[in-house]
Structures are given as structure tokens and as C-alpha cells.
Amino acid sequence: MKIAYLSLTGNVRDFVEKTGLSSIEINYNGPYEEVGEPFVVIVPSYDEMITEKVSLFVQFGSNEQNLLGFIGSGNLNFDHDYCFNAKDLAKNFQKPLLYTFEFSGTPNDVYQFKEALNQYAGAGIK
Numbered sequence: 001m002k003i004a005y006l007s008l009t010g011n012v013r014d015f016v017e018k019t020g021l022s023s024i025e026i027n028y029n030g031p032y033e034e035v036g037e038p039f040v041v042i043v044p045s046y047d048e049m050i051t052e053k054v055s056l057f058v059q060f061g062s063n064e065q066n067l068l069g070f071i072g073s074g075n076l077n078f079d080h081d082y083c084f085n086a087k088d089l090a091k092n093f094q095k096p097l098l099y100t101f102e103f104s105g106t107p108n109d110v111y112q113f114k115e116a117l118n119q120y121a122g123a124g125i126k
Ligand SMILES: Cc1cc2nc3c(=O)[nH]c(=O)nc-3n(C[C@H](O)[C@H](O)[C@H](O)COP(=O)(O)O)c2cc1C
Pocket: 006, 007, 008, 009, 010, 011, 012, 013, 044, 045, 046, 047, 073, 074, 075, 076, 078, 081, 082, 083, 084, 102, 103, 104
């Protein structure tokens, strides 16, 4: 199981590093890479372009078949727009929204994220 992630200012990258799991970073300017195994996608929240770029990544090669679900990073001050990109992607691709967290996440977020992977995505990680 892998994490594919997009990060514009480093928060999501920091979160992914804290998980210690295998990952690939989605290239915002050329999101065309095939993961080739089951994976989840973690996205930050900014504007519609995030949804568009990540959609290109998901639609590339066999990615959509291997995709287990989405996770969002955001800021609760954005209120009803909190993590809207991850929510929109989950809806558009009919995959679960597995978890959301603020900024680069707390130790508890890392724990809850792994719990969600095991519970909903059958990841089998510790
Ligand atoms: C210009 C701007 C717009 C943002 N818009 C949203 C938003 O609509 N919803 C939200 O939950 N967070 C929003 N955020 C917060 C970021 O998604 C959050 O800080 C995230 O952790 C950034 O991840 P990154 O550093 O990996 O790019 C915004 C941040 C910036 C700077």
C-alpha cells in the first residue's frame, strides 16, 4: 500500500513523512504517474485546480482501479470549505473520504489515519 500525495507548501509532505509509509509525490505540473499497487491519495485544500490536477493523476493508467480513498489536509477556519478538494474528489470518483486533518497533522492524526486505513481500506498496517 502506498500514499500518493500533493503538497504545495510542505504540510502534507510533513504528514506523510510522519507516517513512515511508502509514498510518491504527485507532480502538480505533470500528474501522470502510474502507482501500480493499492494506494490512497492525500491532498491539501486550495482551489478547483487541486481537484483538476489530482483527477488527472487518478485517471492515469490503472490508478483509478488501485485507489482506495482520499484524505484531506486543510484549515478549519475555512469552515464549510474545510478540505473541500478531498471531499469533491471522493464524491466524483465514488471512493471513501477516509480522514481529514489540519495542516501537517498531530501525532493523534497519524494514529487515526492509520486506523482508518486498516478499518476502511484493509491496509493491514501497524
Ligand atoms: C491560499 C490558501 C487557500 C486555502 N484554502 C483552503 C480551503 O478552502 N479549505 C481548507 O480546508 N484549507 C485551505 N487552506 C489551508 C491549506 O489547505 C492547508 O494549510 C494545507 O495543510 C496545505 O498543505 P500543503 O502545505 O501540503 O500544501 C488554504 C491555504 C491557503 C494558503
